Amino acid sequence: xxxxxxxxxxxxxxxxxxxxxxxxxxxxxxxxxxxxxxxxxxxxxxxxxxxxxxxxxxxxxxxxxxxxxxxxxxxxxxxxxxxxxxxxxxxxxxxxxxxxxxxxxxxxxxxxxxxxxxxxxxxxxxxxxxxxxxxxxxxxxxxxxxxxxxxxxxxxxxxxxxxxxxxxxxxxxxxxxxxxxxxxxxxxxxxxxxxxxxxxxxxxxxxxxxxxxxxxxxxxxxxxxxxxxxxxxxxxxxxxxxxxxxxxxxxxxxxxxxxxxxxxxxxxxxxxxxxxxxxxxxxxxxxxxxxxxxxxxxxxxxxxxxxxxxxxxxxxxxxxxxxxxxxxxxxxxxxxxxxxxxxxxxxxxxxxxxxxxxxxxxxxxxxxxxxxxxxxxxxxxxxxxxxxxxxxxxxxxxxxxxxxxxx
Numbered sequence: 224x225x226x227x228x229x230x231x232x233x234x235x236x237x238x239x240x241x242x243x244x245x246x247x248x249x250x251x252x253x254x255x256x257x258x259x260x261x262x263x264x265x266x267x268x269x270x271x272x273x274x275x276x277x278x279x280x281x282x283x284x285x286x287x288x289x290x291x292x293x294x295x296x297x298x299x300x301x302x303x304x305x306x307x308x309x310x311x312x313x314x315x316x317x318x319x320x321x322x323x324x325x326x327x328x329x330x331x332x333x334x335x336x337x338x339x340x341x342x343x344x345x346x347x348x349x350x351x352x353x354x355x356x357x358x359x360x361x362x363x364x365x366x367x368x369x370x371x372x373x374x375x376x377x378x379x380x381x382x383x384x385x386x387x388x389x390x391x392x393x394x395x396x397x398x399x400x401x402x403x404x405x406x407x408x409x410x411x412x413x414x415x416x417x418x419x420x421x422x423x424x425x426x427x428x429x430x431x432x433x434x435x436x437x438x439x440x441x442x443x444x445x446x447x448x449x450x451x452x453x454x455x456x457x458x459x460x461x462x463x464x465x466x467x468x469x470x471x472x473x474x475x476x477x478x479x480x481x482x483x484x485x486x487x488x489x490x491x492x493x494x495x496x497x498x499x500x501x502x503x504x505x506x507x508x509x510x511x512x513x514x515x516x517x518x519x520x521x522x523x524x525x526x527x528x529x530x531x532x533x534x535x536x537x538x539x540x541x542x543x544x545x546x547x548x549x550x551x552x553x554x555x556x557x558x559x560x561x562x563x564x565x566x567x568x569x570x571x572x573x574x575x576x577x578x579x580x581x582x583x584x585x586x587x588x589x590x591x592x593x594x595x596x597x598x599x600x601x602x603x604x605x606x607x608x609x610x611x612x613x614x615x616x617x618x619x620x621x622x623x624x625x626x627x628x629x630x
Contacts, residue, residue, distance in 0.1 A: 225611065226569040229500045233510055233535060236496045237517050239542025242398045242467060249386055252378045255396035256439070256545040261372040266362035267388055271326040273302075275357045278317040278339060278346060279330035285351040293340070293347040302327055317346050326358055333357035365389075377546065397545030402435045403462035404428050405445035407455065407473040407483065408523055413447055426525045427472035430600065431532055435470065438537045439544035450474060455486050463490065463516055467543060470536055473523035475507040483520045487511040490518075501611065503565040505531040526599040530571055530606065533627060551605070551625040559587035562616040564609035573603035574624055586624050604628055 224232065244258040273279065279302060288294035296317040300310040302324045310318050312329030320326075320333060331354050338350040365371055371385055378386075378394070386394055405428065412422045414429070425447050432442035443466055448458040455474070462469045474483035488494040490513045497510035504527035509520040519536040521528035538548045556576060564570040574586040589602045605626040609616055616622060 224497060224499065225501050229497045229508075229510070230535070232496050233539075236493070236512055237539055239539045239548075241545035242400055242543050244395050245398055246393050246395045249383060249392055249394055252383060252386075252394045252396055253380070254439070255378050255394075255399070257372060257374055257376045257378060258395045258397055258545070259374050260370050261386065261389070261391075263365045263367055263369050263371055263389055265365075265389065266367050267365035268359055268361060268363070271361050272359050273320045273322055273324050273326060273333045273357060274359050275333055275335045276321050277319075277334045277336040277357070278348075279312060279320045279327055279333050280317045280348070280352070281312060281314060281330060282332040282352050282354045282356065284315060284317075285332075285334060285348050288348045288351045290349050293349045294351070296346045296348060298341065298344045298346050317348075331355060331358070375545065375547070400440045400468060400540055400543035401443055401466040402440045402540060403443045403445050403466035403469045404432045404435065405448055405458060405462060405469075405471050406523075407448045407450055407471065409450050411447045411473065411523075427521070427523065427528045430525060430529050431470050431472065431521070434529060434532050434537065435540060438540040439546045440468075440540040450482060452482055452486060455482055456490070459486060459490060459518070463513055463518075466516075468516060468536075468539065469518040470521065470532065471518065472521045472528045475509045475520045475522055481507075484509045484511075487513070487518050487520060500531075501568045502531075503568045503570045505571075506568065508535070510535065526573065526603075529600060529627075530573075551627065553623050553625050554584065554605075556584040556586040556622055556624050558607070558616050558618050558620045558622045559585040560618050562588055562607060562609055562622075564611065564613055564615060567611055569611050570609040571606045572609060573599050573606050575602055576604045576624065586622050 284296060285294045296315055299316040299318055301319040302308045304321055304324045308325055308327035310327045312318055312327055318327050332352040334348055334352050340347040372382055376382060406425050410422050411425045412418055414424045428444060435442040445458060445462050448455055471483060474481045484495060484498055493512050495511045499506060500508050505522055507522050508531045511518040517539055521531050533551060541548045562572045573589040575589055577585055579585050586607055589599055605624040607622045607624055
């Protein structure tokens with residue numbers, strides 16, 4: 224299939240609707256997605272409050288106050304934070320007040336303490352204030368009945384603060400999709416174990432698990448599975464029984480030990496929906512649907528696996544999580560060197576971004592020598608697409624760089 228055909232098939236066959244909702248404690252809601260609009264049942268602040276340390280006054284009592292001719296007021300008491308005022312301010316009076324304390328009746332402004340001088344019960348005010356100066360009015364932040372957060376909002380620190388301000392201790396959020404992640408291959412060894420001759424440590428399970436987290440899912444590490452039909456089938460059945468989606472790497476090419484496509488296809492209908500895509504890197508990528516659960520089987524090469532995950536699997540996880548389906552961010556740059564396409568295949572050229580002497584953003588191809596080069600993951604900032612029908616993009620041409628870091 225062409226890349227566009229593969230994307231269309233995936234979109235037609237896999238409908239990533241949210242997986243339901245759950246109510247969880249507010250302190251556990253970070254990076255989760257609200258399922259309902261939040262409407263305020265109270266005013267914030269719930270009373271007129273002082274924004275300074277100083278004195279609550281009638282503004283008109285300070286008119287004309289200057290350094291040489293201060294206004295003279297009588298201090299009639301103190302207003303503390305967290306207590307309803309027991310004072311009524313009359314003409315010519317002032318009450319000592321601290322930041323956040325409620326404004327007493329009769330007062331309509333606050334004078335900063337820096338602009339006053341106190342002698343016993345006498346207060347000298349050296350700067351006039353206007354009505355409502357240094358006062359935060361009731362409901363000025365949030366009004367009763369106001370919708371303050373919309374369904375679909377991703378909860379970060381500020382949104383969680385809003386919920387706390389409204390008195391919430393829990394919130395209803397979409398469930399997080401569980402994604403089983405496993406690697407295959409006789410040459411792959413789990414990190415932490417001794418590395419035998421001829422083997423490499425498992426990169427993909429870790430990089431793909433991190434990518435699942437970034438997309439809003441919960442990865443479940445299923446380890447490294449041997450290239451054996453029986454072991455592979457059992458591992459995939461276990462993954463499908465415990466997760467909403469499966470992501471694998473390795474075993475999708477045409478070698479004698481590449482058993483993933485036929486094994487996945489045998490697990491249930493409709494089975495394989497994509498088996499090979501005309502792209503470079505990532506040509507052997509396979510996608511299946513077992514019942515309603517998608518299985519994305521990526522190549523074993525680390526760069527290919529992570530790239531095709533971002534292009535094809537990431538949007539599905541976002542949909543399951545109730546998140547907006549976003550593509551990778553794109554920036555405009557200038558090709559720093561000629562970028563060739565693979566004949567008849569959509570080619571994704573990994574690039575590193577930097578600026579030339581004139582300040583132009585340059586996209587320099589990352590030399591890998593092969594799609595499996597591990598350092599490509601760390602060196603590349605993003606990729607440039609070279610269409611199937613173009614032989615190359617020449618140096619100096621404008622290009623769109625899809626960012627992998629921060630995607």
